[in-house]
Amino acid sequence: MALRPILSSLRHHKLTAGLLVLQVALTLAIVANAAFMVAQRLQRIHTPSGLAEQQLSLIRVEGTAKDENHEARHAADLDTLRRIPGVQAAVAVGWALPFSSSVNSYGVCPNEEALKRAMAASSLDHSGCLSIDTYSGSQGFLQALGLRVIAGRDFTPDEYVTGDVPAIMLTRAAARKFFGDKDPLGQVVFAGKHSSRVVGIVSDVVRPMLRGDGSDGEVMLWPQLPDDNETTYLLRSAPADRDRVLAAAATALQALDPDRLIPEAGRRTYTQMREDYFQRDTTMIGLLLSAGLGLLFVTALGVAGLANFWVQQRTRTIGIRRAIGATRTDILRYFQAENFLIVGGGVVLGMVLALILNLLLMSRYELPRLPVWYLPTGALALWALGQLSVLAPALRASRVPPVVATRSV
Incomplete structure (x- = not known):
């Protein structure tokens, strides 16, 4: 034409x-x-968290009693939760988890020289140290989350403490960032003046809040027990049982201590937490x-x-x-x-x-x-x-x- x-x-x-x-x-x-x-x-x-999200749910408990024996309280709570039909695992976890929007971050140095540089400059910049997000929980929390130990070993029962932890685990991304091609197992890292030994490497898991700068997988895990009146319990069950398990958990925990607060907003499946984060x-x-x-x-x-x-x-x-x-x-x-x-x-x-x-x-x-x-x-x-x-x-x-x-x- x-x-x-x-x-x-x-x-x-x-x-x-x-x-x-x-x-x-x-x-x-x-x-x-x-x-x-x-x-x-x-x-x-659609960023994968690295957790068994479809099987997880969370319930937050707020104690009101002063001078309470937290260790005994958590042990009694976990024993009660594990008796609920359908519960495959129950652990106490820190407030920071993937997509929780709650960050528990520490300045961690791979050796004493890096620690000295950071302390002299009062900054982590150009010191070799990292600000790294940390996940913690009671015994068995790695398995409950669905994480796998891919090198080294899991935490031993005596390593779960309420204060400074003797051992840590790193994701592959964090280990690569800290030590490069060097074997991270057995290496000592410093969080402030406290040192911990790397005992294992876990499967990939992301930070609580995504950064999108290539560091989302740099996470540290340590066996630190909760030590305050507010505790978050993580429950693992079949996906179809999560709502029922949450309701039963709230009833059972309230029966143990009627004075405690179990807010409705603190009961949610991990799917709901992901949806809230990406709203x-x-x-x-x-x-x-x-x-x-x-x-x-x-x-x-x-x-x-x-x-x-x-x-x-x-x-x-x-x-x-x-x-x-x-x-x-x-x-x-x-x-x-x-x-x-x-x-x-x-x-x-x-x-x-x-x-x-x-x-x-x-x-x-x-x-x-x-x-x-x-x-x-x-x-x-x-x-x-x-x-x-x-x-x-x-x-x-x-x-x-x-x-x-x-x-x-």
Whole structure:
């Protein structure tokens, strides 16, 4: 098909064609970046914790008695919880867990020299020390969480204490960060002036709050028993039993001590905790999808509306072309080619705008660089949308009878 008639027609409608080009360009720029942000959020939401999440639930207990023997209380509580039908494991854990939004972080140094540098500078920066998130619990908490010892050994019963711990375990990422290619087993690390020996390496588990900087798997575990009135118990059971087990646990613990507080908000499955943690990401995904689909819908309306307007405006011209031999297919192809050129101009401009917008988002919100393949994918989607939107007006134009068209004024 000769492009000269199409280009000549567009030159006579510069404003309307230009506005549609700009609309397509803005749509591509915004939708491409929105789609990338949605993909990033979805990847974040599906970050594996490393735990047996589907089998875990948590219940928080707040004691009111002063001078209580916490060790005896926890032992009695755990014995009661383990007797509940369906409970496979019950342990007391620290308040920090993956996706808990509660952080228990320590400055840890891999040797005495690094510790001295950090203390001299009153900073961990450039000292070789790390600020590392820590998980703790009572005996058996690794197995209850679903973690595996992949090197070394598990904690022994006598290593579970309420004060400074004699032994720690590291994830592979933390061990690599501390010791590089050196064997971490048997190495001594320093948390403040206290030293602990690395006795094992555990399977991957993430920090309580994701950072997205490559350090999410750098975690330390230690056998520290809870030693205050507020305690969180972690229960492992079959996924279908979790709600029943939580209700039974609350009843049983309240029966042991009616004066204790067991808040409703402190009873939840791990699935609920994950959903709460990623609630903002889920909301953002909904907003971005709504905005992107809304822009595409408005663009489709714009394309269809302009095509309808031009069909009405060119009825006489269409009739003349039909009278001198143009087929219905020729008329249909004309409008489709015209739309292809308009959307093509918008796509080229939109790719540039999309990259500029991505640079702004990178500088202000630390968004990663937009992958190049999003641009041609978005361009193809808009071309397809444009062709579908113009199809109905173009078919209506192709059905205009030559006699009726040539008599129109």
